[in-house]
Amino acid sequence: MKKLILSGGWSYGNLGDEAILMASVKLLHQLFPDYTIVTLLYKKNETVKYLEALDYVQIEQSLHSLMYGVQEKKMKFGECFLNELIYPIKRRFNNQLAPIREKNELKNFLKSPDAYYKNYVTAKEYFSTFCKDADLYVMSGGGYINNWNEMIISKLLEVHTAKEHGLRTYMIGQTVGPFNKYAKEVYRLALEKIDGCFFRDSESIKDTKALGYDCLTEVIPDMALSEETLYAKDNYIVFVPFLTDLNQHMDDIIENIRAIVADSGCKIVITVSQQWPWCMQVATSFYIAMINKGIEVKYVIPEDYKELEQILSSAQFVFSQNLHGLILAYRGHTPVVSLNDRRKFVSFMNTIGHEENLIAPQHITSTNLYDCYKRRGDYEFSNCKKFQRQITEAIKQTLY
Numbered sequence: 484m485k486k487l488i489l490s491g492g493w494s495y496g497n498l499g500d501e502a503i504l505m506a507s508v509k510l511l512h513q514l515f516p517d518y519t520i521v522t523l524l525y526k527k528n529e530t531v532k533y534l535e536a537l538d539y540v541q542i543e544q545s546l547h548s549l550m551y552g553v554q555e556k557k558m559k560f561g562e563c564f565l566n567e568l569i570y571p572i573k574r575r576f577n578n579q580l581a582p583i584r585e586k587n588e589l590k591n592f593l594k595s596p597d598a599y600y601k602n603y604v605t606a607k608e609y610f611s612t613f614c615k616d617a618d619l620y621v622m623s624g625g626g627y628i629n630n631w632n633e634m635i636i637s638k639l640l641e642v643h644t645a646k647e648h649g650l651r652t653y654m655i656g657q658t659v660g661p662f663n664k665y666a667k668e669v670y671r672l673a674l675e676k677i678d679g680c681f682f683r684d685s686e687s688i689k690d691t692k693a694l695g696y697d698c699l700t701e702v703i704p705d706m707a708l709s710e711e712t713l714y715a716k717d718n719y720i721v722f723v724p725f726l727t728d729l730n731q732h733m734d735d736i737i738e739n740i741r742a743i744v745a746d747s748g749c750k751i752v753i754t755v756s757q758q759w760p761w762c763m764q765v766a767t768s769f770y771i772a773m774i775n776k777g778i779e780v781k782y783v784i785p786e787d788y789k790e791l792e793q794i795l796s797s798a799q800f801v802f803s804q805n806l807h808g809l810i811l812a813y814r815g816h817t818p819v820v821s822l823n824d825r826r827k828f829v830s831f832m833n834t835i836g837h838e839e840n841l842i843a844p845q846h847i848t849s850t851n852l853y854d855c856y857k858r859r860g861d862y863e864f865s866n867c868k869k870f871q872r873q874i875t876e877a878i879k880q881t882l883y
Contacts, residue, residue, distance in 0.1 A: 484517065484518070484519050485515075485517055485518045485519070485617075485618055486518060486519045486520075486521055486541075486613065486616055486617035486618065487511060487515055487518040487519070487520050487521065487617060487618065487619040487620075487621060488521045488523065488613055488614065488617050488619065488620045488621065488645065488650070489507060489508065489511065489520050489521065489522045489523065489621050489623060490523045490545060490620070490621070490622045490623070490638070490641055491503065491504060491507065491523070491622060491623040491624070491625075491627075492624075492625060492626070492627030492634070493524065493525070493530070494524040494525040494526050494527070494528050494530065495525055495526075496528075496757055496758040496759055497756065497757045497758075497759075497807070498756050498757065498758065498785060498787065498788040498791045498807065499625070499707065499756050499757075499788070499791075499805065499806060499807020499808070499810065499811065500625055500807070501528075501529075501530045501787065501788035502707040502788045502792065502807060502810070502811060503623060503624050503625055503656065503705070503706045503707050503807075504522070504530060504534075504623070505530070505533060505534075505788070506706045506707045506709045506710055507621075507623040507624075507655070507656070507706050508520055508522060508534070508537065508540060509709075509710075510706070510709055510874065510875065510878060511621065511878070512537075512539055513875075514875070514878060514879065514882070515619075516539075518539070518618075518619075519539055519540070519541050520539055520540050520541070521541045521543055521613045521617065522534060522540050522541065522542055522543070523543055523544065523545035523546070523641075524542060524543070524544065524545060524548070525544075525545050525547055525548045525553060526548060526553045528787075529786060529787035529788075530787060530788065533789070543613060544609070545637070545641075546603075546606055546607075546610050546637040546638075546640055546641050547633060547634055547637040547638075549603070549605075549606035549609060549610075550603045550606050550633070550636075550637050550640075551633045551637070582630070582663070585630050585631070585632045585663070585666070586630075586663050586665055588632045589630075589632045589635075589636075589663070589665035589666055589668075589669060590665050592632070592636055592665075592669070593665060593668055593669065596639070596672070599636070600640055603640070606640075607640060607644055610640075610641060610644055611644055611647075611648065614644060614645055614647075614648035614650055615648060617645075617648070617650055618650060618651065619650060619651050619652075619653070619882070620641070620642065620645035620650045620651070620652045620653070621652075621653050621654075621655060621882070622638065622641070622642070622652075622653070622654045622655070622657070623654075623655050623656050623657075623706060624655065624656030624657045624658065624683060624705065624706050625656070625657070625658055625683070625705070625706075625806075625807075625827075626657070626658035626659070626806075626827055628657060628658075628659040628660075628670060628673075629659065629660055629661060629662060629666060630661070630662060630663050630666045632666070635666055635669045635670065635673075636669065638673060639669055639672055639673045642673050642676040642677065643676055645676070646676045651678050651882075652676055652677050652678050653677065653678055653679050653680060653881055653882055654677055654679075654680035654681075655680065655681055655706070655877070655878060655881060655882075656681070656682075656683055656703065656705060656706040656874070657680065657681075657682050657683065657687060658682065658683055658684050658686075658687050658826075658827045659682070659687045659690060659691065660686065660687060660690050662690070667690075667694070670694070671694050671696075674691065674694060674696040677696070679698075679881040679882065680696075680698045680699075680881065681698055681699035681701075681703045681877045681880075681881055682698060682699070682702065682703065683702060683703055683704065683705050683706075683827065683830065683831075684702060684826055684827045684829075684830035684831075685702050685826075685830055686826040686827075686830075688700060688702065699877060699880065699881065701873075701877075702830055702833075702834065703873055703874060703877040704834055704870040704873055704874055705806075705807075705810050705831065706874060707807065707810050707811065707814065708810060708813070708814055708867070708870040708871070708874065709870070709871050709874045709875070710814060710871075711814050711815070711816070711867050711871075712792050712793075712796050712811070712814055712815050713796065713815060713816060714793055714796040714797040714815060715797065716797060716798070716799060716817075717797045717798065717799075718748065718749050718750060718799065719749050719750040719751065719752050719781075719797075719798055719799065720740075720743060720747075720749045720750075720751060720752070720798055720799050720800040720801065720802070720856075721752045721753075721754060721794060721795055721798040721800070721801045721802070721803075721808075721812070722736075722740065722751065722752070722753050722754075722769065722801075722802050722803075723753075723754055723755065723756055723795075723801065723802065723803035723804060723805050723808035724753070724755075724762075724765045724766050724769055724804055724822075725755075725756075725757070725762060725765065725803075725804035725805040725808075725822075725823070726765065726804060726823075726844075727761075727765055728844045728845075729765060729769075729804060729822065729844050730765065730768055731844070732844050732845075732847045733768070733769065733772055734849075735847050735848055735849045735852075736769070736847060736852065737769075737772060737773060737776055737778070738849040738850075739847075739849065739850065739851070739852035739853045739856075740773070740778065740852075741776070741778060742850070742853040743800075743852075743853055743856050744778065744779075746853075746856075746857075747799070747856075749799055749800075750779060750780075750781065751773065751778060751779065751780040751781070752780070752781050752782075752783060752794060752798070753766050753769055753770050753773075753780060753781070753782045753783070754766070754782070754783045754784070754785060754791065754794050754795075754808075755784060755785070755805075756785075756791055756803075756805045756807050756808045756811075757805065758784070763784065766782065767782070770782040788811075791811060792811050792815065795808065795811045795812040795815055795817060796811065796812065796814075796815020796816070796817060797815070798812065798817050799817070799818075799859075800817065800818050800819075800820075800856055800859055801817050801818070801819045801820070802819075802820045802822060802852060803819060803820070803821065803822065803823075804821075804822040804823045804844075805823070806823070806827055806828060806831060809821055809828075809831060809832075810831065813835060813864070813867075814867060816864040816867075818840075818859040818862040819835075819837075819840065820840045820841075820842060820852060820855045820856075821840065821841040821842070822842060822843070822844060822847070823841075823843065823844075824841060824843035828841060829841065834870075835866070836866070837861075837862070839855075839858075840855050840858075842855070
């Protein structure tokens with residue numbers, strides 16, 4: 484049986500990326516039904532049980548995990564309480580040093596990529612065993628090709644090795660960047676080995692074309708929008724916090740939620756779409772604050788992407804600072820508000836035709852989230868079918 488290698492940015496504890504993984508596997512199987520899909524994972528997680536149920540999938544380790552080792556990020560609520568308190572401080576300190584550290588490591592890598600890769604001969608040989616009898620290498624979305632030096636270096640080695648073995652190589656459904664100048668050069672080296680690509684946001688298209696490489700000029704919806712996941716609606720709204728900047732606007736957010744509860748009688752559910760300590764810390768802060776203000780609220784940490792999908796698709800309305808909180812809600816026909824104005828969020832809200840429901844944290848008032856909720860009747864979801872067609876046609880146009 485012919486083989487297709489599928490790489491990506493999943494199994495890092497981001498449940499939205501797990502949805503991208505499953506959507507990518509199913510789409511590629513529909514288009515290449517005679518192929519075994521060799522799916523590369525960073526680590527084993529809950530999604531593996533869904534992959535193992537598919538007889539056309541072969542699960543293997545990614546080069547990233549082989550080169551740098553697996554770091555366990557998942558933490559259950561309440562586990563190691565001291566770490567929950569200290570982690571935001573550690574993270575803030577590390578984030579101040581990270582840009583300098585990433586630049587230096589990428590700069591050193593670019594001096595001699597071949598010399599760098601000599602340290603990872605065993606990892607490359609492992610990956611080469613799949614390339615020997617494969618025809619295609621596909622790197623699917625979402626947004627991990629940026630200044631993350633370990634990731635971008637390992638993906639470059641995957642693409643380079645695939646090309647050495649004569650595979651056709653593609654990137655689909657990506658967001659790339661933003662880049663420092665060294666990461667941009669590593670991305671350019673990867674593009675030299677890529678036979679075709681398409682992106683889910685306009686800035687990635689601009690960045691790729693600015694480097695002199697071709698790609699589809701149309702923004703293609705996120706791969707996870709290739710599915711609709713419809714559940715019976717329940718009487719609650721969902722809040723998905725993500726970054727600590729929301730804490731500065733906590734009082735205004737809670738006033739909006741209080742008004743929605745008074746108007747609709749809905750319950751409130753707080754959830755997270757990443758199984759990471761600092762996301763849970765932010766969510767915990769809001770949960771405690773709402774309890775203290777007398778709001779009835781439930782806090783749910785999903786076990787896997789399917790549980791997150793059901794929570795979001797069953798809701799009446801979703802406020803999310805995370806992209807896949809928006810995407811998984813929308814594909815379940817739930818109206819959404821984006822609390823993030825990064826470029827991939829702007830592209831998504833433009834794609835669904837609701838730019839007016841993008842409100843960055845610094846623009847939150849005591850009433851404007853409630854105003855978005857009152858406009859929920861403006862949402863219609865017939866374009867979900869159009870998204871499915873766009874994604875399928877983009878894959879056909881790029882890979883065939």
